[in-house]
Amino acid sequence: MQSSAHTADGAANLPRLAGHFASLEVQNHAARLGMWLFLATEILLFAGLFVCYGCYRFLYPEAWAAGSRSLDLTMGTVNTVVLITSSLTAALAVHYAKAGENKKVGVMFVLTLLMAVGFLVIKYFEYAHKFHIGTLPGRYYHYEGIQVTGIPLYFTVYFCSTALHAFHVIIGMAVLSVAMVRAFRKKDFGPNNYTMVELGSMYWHLVDLVWIFLFPMLYLV
Amino acid sequence: MTPSSSIDTAGAAPHDEHHDHHPSYLVDGTTIKSWILTVDHKRIGLMFLFFVLLFFLVGGIFALLIRLELLTPGPTIMDAMTYNRTFTLHGLVMIFLFMIPAIPAVFGNFMLPLMLGAKDVAFPRLNLASLYIYLTGAVFMLWGMLNGGLDTGWTFYTPYSTHTTTTVAPVMFGAFIIGFSSIATGINFIVTCHTMRAPGITWFKMPLFVWAIYATSCIQVLATPVIGLLTVLVAVENLFSFGMFDPARGGDPVLFQHLFWFYSHPAVYIMVLPAFGVMSEIVSTYSRKNIFGYRAVAYSSLGIAFVGFFAWGHHMFVSGQSTFDAGVFGVLTMLVGVFTAIKVFNWVGTVYKGAVDFKTPFAYFCGFLFFTVFGGMTGIALGTVSLDVAWHDTYFVVAHFHFIMVGATIMAFLAALHYWFPKMFGRTYHEGWGLVSAALIILGFNATFIPQFLLGNNGMPRRYYDYPERFQALNVASTAGATLLAFGFIIIAMYLTYSLVYGKVAGKNPWRSKGYEWLSESPPPTHNFVGPQPTFPEEPHFYVDPKKAEVPDAV
Numbered sequence: 209m210q211s212s213a214h215t216a217d218g219a220a221n222l223p224r225l226a227g228h229f230a231s232l233e234v235q236n237h238a239a240r241l242g243m244w245l246f247l248a249t250e251i252l253l254f255a256g257l258f259v260c261y262g263c264y265r266f267l268y269p270e271a272w273a274a275g276s277r278s279l280d281l282t283m284g285t286v287n288t289v290v291l292i293t294s295s296l297t298a299a300l301a302v303h304y305a306k307a308g309e310n311k312k313v314g315v316m317f318v319l320t321l322l323m324a325v326g327f328l329v330i331k332y333f334e335y336a337h338k339f340h341i342g343t344l345p346g347r348y349y350h351y352e353g354i355q356v357t358g359i360p361l362y363f364t365v366y367f368c369s370t371a372l373h374a375f376h377v378i379i380g381m382a383v384l385s386v387a388m389v390r391a392f393r394k395k396d397f398g399p400n401n402y403t404m405v406e407l408g409s410m411y412w413h414l415v416d417l418v419w420i421f422l423f424p425m426l427y428l429v
Numbered sequence: 430m431t432p433s434s435s436i437d438t439a440g441a442a443p444h445d446e447h448h449d450h451h452p453s454y455l456v457d458g459t460t461i462k463s464w465i466l467t468v469d470h471k472r473i474g475l476m477f478l479f480f481v482l483l484f485f486l487v488g489g490i491f492a493l494l495i496r497l498e499l500l501t502p503g504p505t506i507m508d509a510m511t512y513n514r515t516f517t518l519h520g521l522v523m524i525f526l527f528m529i530p531a532i533p534a535v536f537g538n539f540m541l542p543l544m545l546g547a548k549d550v551a552f553p554r555l556n557l558a559s560l561y562i563y564l565t566g567a568v569f570m571l572w573g574m575l576n577g578g579l580d581t582g583w584t585f586y587t588p589y590s591t592h593t594t595t596t597v598a599p600v601m602f603g604a605f606i607i608g609f610s611s612i613a614t615g616i617n618f619i620v621t622c623h624t625m626r627a628p629g630i631t632w633f634k635m636p637l638f639v640w641a642i643y644a645t646s647c648i649q650v651l652a653t654p655v656i657g658l659l660t661v662l663v664a665v666e667n668l669f670s671f672g673m674f675d676p677a678r679g680g681d682p683v684l685f686q687h688l689f690w691f692y693s694h695p696a697v698y699i700m701v702l703p704a705f706g707v708m709s710e711i712v713s714t715y716s717r718k719n720i721f722g723y724r725a726v727a728y729s730s731l732g733i734a735f736v737g738f739f740a741w742g743h744h745m746f747v748s749g750q751s752t753f754d755a756g757v758f759g760v761l762t763m764l765v766g767v768f769t770a771i772k773v774f775n776w777v778g779t780v781y782k783g784a785v786d787f788k789t790p791f792a793y794f795c796g797f798l799f800f801t802v803f804g805g806m807t808g809i810a811l812g813t814v815s816l817d818v819a820w821h822d823t824y825f826v827v828a829h830f831h832f833i834m835v836g837a838t839i840m841a842f843l844a845a846l847h848y849w850f851p852k853m854f855g856r857t858y859h860e861g862w863g864l865v866s867a868a869l870i871i872l873g874f875n876a877t878f879i880p881q882f883l884l885g886n887n888g889m890p891r892r893y894y895d896y897p898e899r900f901q902a903l904n905v906a907s908t909a910g911a912t913l914l915a916f917g918f919i920i921i922a923m924y925l926t927y928s929l930v931y932g933k934v935a936g937k938n939p940w941r942s943k944g945y946e947w948l949s950e951s952p953p954p955t956h957n958f959v960g961p962q963p964t965f966p967e968e969p970h971f972y973v974d975p976k977k978a979e980v981p982d983a984v
Contacts (some may be wrong), residue, residue, distance in 0.1 A: 228548035228625075230962070238551045238624040245616045249654045256658035256688055260673065263684050346672035358679045364671040368662065 236403050243407045247414050250376070254418050257369045261425060264365060268358025275362030276427060278343060278354060280334060284427040287330050288419065294323035295416040298384070298409040301391075305402035310395040313405060317388035320412065324381050331374055338363070366426055373418055380415045383408045451954035453855065468553035469955055473560055474539035475853070480564065481535055484526035491519035493915060496877075496908040502896050509894040513580035514595070516892060520583030521574070521600065525607050526567055528838055529696060532703035533649075534563070534614055536845045537642045539853060541618060543946035544636045546627025546963050548956045551620040555613050563610035570603030582892060584693070587674035587685040591666045601664040608657045611699075615649030618642055629964040636944055636969040637713075637726050641706025644730035648695045648702070648737065656692035659685070683748050690741035698737040700834050702730055704841030705772055708797055711844055712776045713970040714942040715791040716783025720970040722775040732768040736761055746817045755814045762812035769805050773798065788940075789863030793844035796871035797837055804833030807882070822892075825885025828878045836874055843870070843921070850925070851939045855952045856932030862924040869917035876910025943971050 229235040265272045301316035342350040345364035387408045391397055397405055454471045458464075464472060494515050498505045507515065538556065542549055550556050573579060573596040581590040581597065590597055622635070622643050635643075662673050663685070672678025674685040713720045720726060742750060742758030750758075776798065785791065807829040811817050820826060851857050880903040885891075889900050896904070938947040945965055949958050 226553075227956075228553065229551075234624050238620050241623055242552060242555075242616050242620045245619060245650055246612075249612050249616075249650055252651065252654035253658050256655045256662075259688065260662075260684065263681060264679075267681070268679065345669075346666075346675075346678055347670045361672055361679045364673050364680075368665070368671070368673070372658075 232400070239403050239407060243410055247410065250414055251418075254369070254372070254421070257365070257372065258421070258425070261365050261369070264358065264361050268356070268361065271356045271358035271362050274354045274356050275359055275366065276429065279366075279427050280337070281427055283330050283334050284423055287327050288423045290323050290327050290330070291416050291419050294320045294327070295413055297323070298412040301387075302402060302406050302409050305391070305397040305405040306399055308398035310391045310397050313397055314388050314391040317384050317391065320384055321381055321388070324377055324384075328374060328377060331370065369422055369426070373415070373422060376415050376418065380408075380412050383411055451950070451959050453950065453952040454955050455854070455952050457955045466557070468549070468557055470538050470542050470550050470553065470556060471853075471953065471957075473556050474535050474537075476560055477530060477534040477538060477563075480560075480567070481527055481531050484522050484567065485531075488519055488523035488527055489915070489918065491515050491522070493911055495519060496911040498894070499896070499904050500908050502898055502901060504894075510580065512894045513582075513892075514574070514578035517579045517582050518574050521570060521579070521604075523835075524583055524696070524700075525570065525604055526563075528700040528834065529607075529611060530563060530614075531700075531838065531842050532707060532845060533618070533642055533645055533699070534559075536638075536707065536849060537614075537618060537645075537703060540849065540946050541621060541639055541642055542625065543852075543949055543953060543957055544639050544944065544969070545621065545625055545630055546945060546958065546965060547621065547625035548958075549625075550617050551625055552617050556617055559610040559613035559617070562613065563607055566603045566606030566608075566610065568603070569599050569606060573597075573599030573603060584689065585660075585663055586689075587663065587666075587680075587682045588676060590663055591670070591675050593667075597667040598664040601660040601667075605657050605660040605664075608653045608660070611649045612653050612657075615646035615653070618646040619650065622646075627962055627965060629966055630945075633724065633727070634965065634968055635727075636946075637709035637720060637723065637730075638703075638706035640727040641702050641709070641730045644734040645699055645702045645706075647731075648699050648734050651738070652692045652695040652699075655688055656696075659688045659692070683745070686745050686748055687741070690744045691738075694741040694744065695734075695737045697830075697834055698733055700838050702733060704797070704838045705730065705733075705769075707841040707845045707848075708776060708794055709772075710942075710944055710970075711790045711794050711848055712779050713972070714848070714940050714944065715786045715788060715794070716780050717786065717972050718779050718783040718970075719968070719972050720775065721778030721781075722771075723968070723970065725771050726775050729768040729771040732771075733765055736764045736768065740765060740812075743812050743817070746814050747821050752814075759812050759814050763809055766805055766809045766812075769801065773802060773805075786940075788847075789858075789860060789867050790844040790848040792864055792867040792871075793840045793847070796867070796874070797840035797844065799871075800832050800836030800840060800874070804829060804836060808833055820885055822890055823885035824881040824889045824891055827891045828881035828885060831878050831881070836878070839870075839874070843867070846925070848940070849946075850928070851935030852946060852949075852951050852953070854929055854932070855935055856928055857935045857939055858928040858932055859924050862920060866917045866920040866924075869913060869920065873910050873913030873915075873917055876913055877907050878910070880904070880906040880910070943967070943969065945969055 225232050225235060229238065297316045297319045301313045301320070304310075304312040304316060338344065341353070342348075343354075343363050344350070344360075345367050346360050349360035349363060387405050390404065454469055458467075464476070467473065494506070495512070498507055498512055498515070538550070576599075577596040579593075579595045579597060579600050581593060581595070585597070585601065622639060626635070662671075665671055666673050666675065670678070672680045674680045674682050676682060709720055709726055740758060740762040742754055743762045746755050746758075776794075807825070811820060811826065811829055847858060847863055884900055884903045884907070887900065887903075889896055935951050937949075937951055939951075940947070948963060948965075
């Protein structure tokens with residue numbers, strides 16, 4: 209019971225049971241609980257930025273209104289749609305992993321990754337435009353179009369939060385790539401072994417969730 | 430389920446218990462690789478112990494340099510800038526590299542799985558990773574400190590920290606990395622408590638040390654990400670002047686203080702809650718009594734963890750906060766005192782009518798009780814807005830936080846080191862030297878910091894390089910106390926190192942404790958327990974009759 213769960217019912221897709229866990233069920237429970245806790249810390253990491261956003265929005269309402277309006281709403285909306293769709297494909301990957309359809313898991317992750325790249329490309333164009341016209345944080349701000357008190361701070365918050373989010377997108381892509389390779393190569397995901405797919409997708413949902421907060425905060429309100 | 434391997438330790442035969450086929454974790458693999466790549470929580474705990482002690486030495490040396498400099502007014506052994514860098518290094522090393530990981534990462538790592546009847550923590554590889562993350566952070570931090578140094582104090586207050594030309598960025602980045610280690614350890618312990626308890630250990634049969642570590646881990650997980658973000662923002666701001674906390678660019682330095690103390694106040698409880706847990710174990714063992722009010726002590730740990738999150742504003746009474754806010758934060762601060770008092774009264778209730786065995790750890794318990802009560806009471810005083818306005822940023826505050834954070838934690842750290850020394854290394858230390866050094870340390874600590882209470886009350890500000898002539902007598906007293914303290918630590922280092930090799934072989938349970946960790950061998954085998962998974966029908970602090978338990982046990 210403790211040592212291993214190898215080929216107990218002939219199914220190939222059983223994960224390795226680490227020696228210190230009592231059962232596979234406990235092991236999966238532990239993995240899931242650990243991931244939820246980790247995601248909570250990620251939310252809290254961004255929460256610090258949300259507090260900065262809230263404070264400075266309260267201090268400089270006009271700068272915030274002007275800053276929001278200067279962002280490209282179309283690009284932001286497209287990015288939101290892209291990211292939400294990628295979350296759907298990540299969720300479908302979990303669905304297929306539970307069914308043991310490894311090829312479809314891989315395909316779903318490929319789609320997710322493509323959309324992630326798309327998101328970053330759009331983000332790159334947005335950044336490039338801002339670098340070009342000079343809507344930059346702090347002392348680098350030199351855009352003539354908007355001259356309201358506090359506007360450089362708006363772009364400080366904008367760049368800090370979107371850059372931190374983009375960094376998370378890249379980490380998420382790395383995580384999903386590993387799961388994708390495993391789905392294609394080892395084909396060992398199945399009803400008893402989908403924790404890796406599930407946790408990877410959970411991380412991706414977090415990336416999506418954070419954007420769902422950032423988008424209305426920065427672009428809409 | 431499986432019959433218990435050895436529940437009835439009181440009458441255990443002395444030599445039949447030896448299972449020679451299961452080597453202890455210390456000798457199971459002796460190559461360097463078997464240590465640095467181990468996933469055994471006990472070895473990781475020992476490696477943490479080594480580095481934590483190393484950084485304690487570094488921080489301690491810098492503390493002595495500070496005290497030497499303040500021996501006389503004006504320049505004594507260094508210039509003003511060196512002094513600023515010295516106290517910053519002392520604070521940073523002691524807080525981030527010693528106090529925060531000291532008890533959770535060393536004794537939590539070592540004892541938590543043993544106390545839960547588990548073979549390891551839930552994520553052993555993450556556990557090892559947290560050690561290396563911690564060391565990476567330490568390297569960044571010390572590299573920054575040595576290449577130019579940092580003169581902001583450990584609080585990094587903006588806007589000074591965003592403008593100073595000293596090495597803010599690497600040090601902040603180091604703190605950020607160490608935060609990850611703290612989060613990883615916290616997640617690991619929480620999941621371990623939830624999923625790894627042996628059959629028979631319900632939540633309310635967990636030893637109180639486990640409860641304390643659990644509550645600590647909750648704080649680590651919830652508070653650390655915020656300072657993680659903050660350190661990045663300050664580093665970015667120092668490098669690129671983004672203006673986030675710079676009033677000249679519209680930023681708000683008070684916002685920095687809010688975010689900083691939102692972590693750094695709960696961090697006090699990351700340091701002191703594990704100390705409370707250690708003491709709950711020790712007071713029960715050496716009084717030979719079940720802990721008085723087990724549930725109250727367990728819940729009060731969670732209570733402190735909870736209200737600890739709502740007290741940060743008491744660091745900012747003079748920051749221009751509204752009177753109403755200050756009042757609210759003051760009251761919430763005092764709630765911490767209520768929960769701590771629950772613990773203190775329960776400890777005293779445990780000692781009452783117990784058969785006290787006055788060993789070294791119990792001596793530290795006595796010191797601990799004094800530091801906690803005295804430090805706690807001065808904390809309540811500082812939580813009162815009107816008093817804090819007078820004492821703010823004086824040596825009174827320095828003395829207060831050294832009493833509660835350092836005094837209580839050092840007492841618990843040393844108590845834990847002595848109490849669990851036989852479990853960790855299989856040998857006992859010399860009791861006489863133990864008591865002598867405990868007396869020296871408790872005395873030295875009081876001699877160091879009681880004068881600082883008086884200095885602060887007389888108006889000497891903290892972090893000042895120079896002071897008027899009239900403060901000299903008290904400063905000399907404080908430095909003398911620090912010297913005494915240093916001697917105490919040197920003695921401990923000497924006899925504990927000696928005991929590692931030449932100490933008397935301890936046997937399974939030298940203290941005849943009822944704690945679960947003593948059911949295992951000393952030192953424990955690699956997978957903690959020999960034979961089938963143990964079950965634990967008794968409560969962890971279950972001493973039926975103090976007098977009966979006095980029957981000497983063959984060791």
